[in-house]
Amino acid sequence: MADTMQFDLVSPxxxxxxxxxxxxxxxxxxxDLTAMPGHAPAIVNLRPGLVTVVKADGSETEFAVTGGFAExxxxxxxxxxxxxxxxxxxxxAIFNDMMAQAxxxxxxxxxxxxxxxxxxxxxxxxxxxxxxxxTHIGLDPNQSNFPH
Amino acid sequence: MPSLKDLKNRIGSVKNTRKITKAMQMVAAAKLRRAQxxxxxxxxxxxRMAAVMAGLTASAAGSDMAPRLLAGTGEDRRHLLVVLTSxxxxxxxxxxxxxxxxxLRLAELRSQGKEVTILTVGKKGREQLxxxxxxxxxxxxxxxxxxxxxxxxxxxxxxxxxxxxxAGSFDVATLFYNRFESVISQIPTARQIIPAVIDEPTEAxxxxxxDYEPDENAILNDLLPRSVxxxxxxxxLENAASEQGARMSAMDNxxxxxxxxxxxxxxxxxxxxxxxxxKELIEIISGAEAL
Numbered sequence: 437m438a439d440t441m442q443f444d445l446v447s448p449x450x451x452x453x454x455x456x457x458x459x460x461x462x463x464x465x466x467x468d469l470t471a472m473p474g475h476a477p478a479i480v481n482l483r484p485g486l487v488t489v490v491k492a493d494g495s496e497t498e499f500a501v502t503g504g505f506a507e508x509x510x511x512x513x514x515x516x517x518x519x520x521x522x523x524x525x526x527x528x529a530i531f532n533d534m535m536a537q538a539x540x541x542x543x544x545x546x547x548x549x550x551x552x553x554x555x556x557x558x559x560x561x562x563x564x565x566x567x568x569x570x571t572h573i574g575l576d577p578n579q580s581n582f583p584h
Numbered sequence: 585m586p587s588l589k590d591l592k593n594r595i596g597s598v599k600n601t602r603k604i605t606k607a608m609q610m611v612a613a614a615k616l617r618r619a620q621x622x623x624x625x626x627x628x629x630x631x632r633m634a635a636v637m638a639g640l641t642a643s644a645a646g647s648d649m650a651p652r653l654l655a656g657t658g659e660d661r662r663h664l665l666v667v668l669t670s671x672x673x674x675x676x677x678x679x680x681x682x683x684x685x686x687x688l689r690l691a692e693l694r695s696q697g698k699e700v701t702i703l704t705v706g707k708k709g710r711e712q713l714x715x716x717x718x719x720x721x722x723x724x725x726x727x728x729x730x731x732x733x734x735x736x737x738x739x740x741x742x743x744x745x746x747x748x749x750x751a752g753s754f755d756v757a758t759l760f761y762n763r764f765e766s767v768i769s770q771i772p773t774a775r776q777i778i779p780a781v782i783d784e785p786t787e788a789x790x791x792x793x794x795d796y797e798p799d800e801n802a803i804l805n806d807l808l809p810r811s812v813x814x815x816x817x818x819x820x821l822e823n824a825a826s827e828q829g830a831r832m833s834a835m836d837n838x839x840x841x842x843x844x845x846x847x848x849x850x851x852x853x854x855x856x857x858x859x860x861x862x863k864e865l866i867e868i869i870s871g872a873e874a875l
Contacts, residue, residue, distance in 0.1 A: 447735070448813075449629075449735050450625035465797070477794045478795040478797060479639075479640075480796075507632065516633060
């Protein structure tokens with residue numbers, strides 16, 4: 437069996453990354469998981485978090501994504517994310533923007549009572565995951581100046 | 585008969601017009617290339633999304649648990665028409681052709697006794713529809729400040745649509761936009777987005793091969809709103825490319841017309857100049873003869 441597989445990180449606007457990799461660590465909605473060549477085919481929902489890509493030479497690259505989903509099969513991993521940034525390029529400004537978006541979603545969900553508990557809970561969870569992501573990579577989640 | 589001076593002025597002004605249309609054509613050509621690149625770059629995401637959706641819905645569509653965005657509200661009475669047009673004119677028949685298609689559909693739906701509401705994106709479509717159907721407008725999205733269409737714009741529009749769907753104000757939503765075929769051909773297109781229309785899965789039974797985490801319905805619930813945004817985004821990009829294409833060929837025509845007009849005016853100018861000279865000569869000669 438081949439010891440690498442194809443990894444694609446695709447955003448709605450363009451293809452961000454396309455490299456052969458040895459393994460990919462994904463922040464699944466129900467827990468982290470690692471995909472390696474020969475993984476059983478799966479479609480996994482993602483929470484906001486860090487995706488770690490291990491290239492063929494063992495070097496690791498990390499990407500911050502704001503959720504989305506990943507399609508895994510034995511030969512490739514395709515990650516569809518609405519936003520994805522290499523960790524090195526994650527600045528406070530970008531993160532503030534992401535936070536503001538998550539906060540807006542919570543607010544919208546809370547204001548529209550009709551949508552039900554689940555949607556509100558999901559939005560709150562998204563916000564919490566986003567905060568965790570920020571803390572993890574050393575950015576302050578409280579700087580986003582979204583009016584409460 | 586216009587004087588020589590008048591003719592000269594007209595020629596000058598048509599020449600200026602030609603310069604402007606020529607410049608607009610070249611700008612449109614440059615923008616068209618960028619718009620086409622953007623549309624090209626967005627394709628992988630949309631294709632993947634469609635493929636996964638096709639697989640998922642094949643297994644979910646039959647069950648009673650299917651989300652409303654997929655299965656519909658069970659009715660077909662109230663329609664929302666989302667009309668995507670441009671913010672600027674001078675693009676030939678670009679906006680009129682979309683509006684015409686929307687009008688046709690509207691008349692058809694009304695004759696079947698359905699309720700219709702309209703959501704407009706872009707100033708031009710709004711202007712054209714306002715007089716007849718102003719009372720049907722539920723919302724307008726203004727993109728005039730947007731230089732480069734991004735996914736965020738599409739998501740904003742999708743959120744407006746989804747919010748109204750959640751609130752139960754329509755059963756079926758249809759997008760109207762121009763599909764880009766080539767510089768000389770843009771095809772006005774209507775595409776139903778709610779309930780979702782799913783392309784036939786390319787590989788039969790592909791869905792059963794996958795493990796889903798969490799379960800299929802949870803993923804589907806998460807995916808359907810994204811899919812709406814993706815389709816709006818794709819339509820916006822097609823529209824942007826079509827707009828530039830339409831403007832390019834309209835301005836090409838205008839430039840050519842201006843050139844023809846200049847030729848005609850120049851001929852007329854030369855003729856009257858020659859006529860004036862001949863007249864003067866005749867006057868001089870007959871004056872000399874009279875002596």
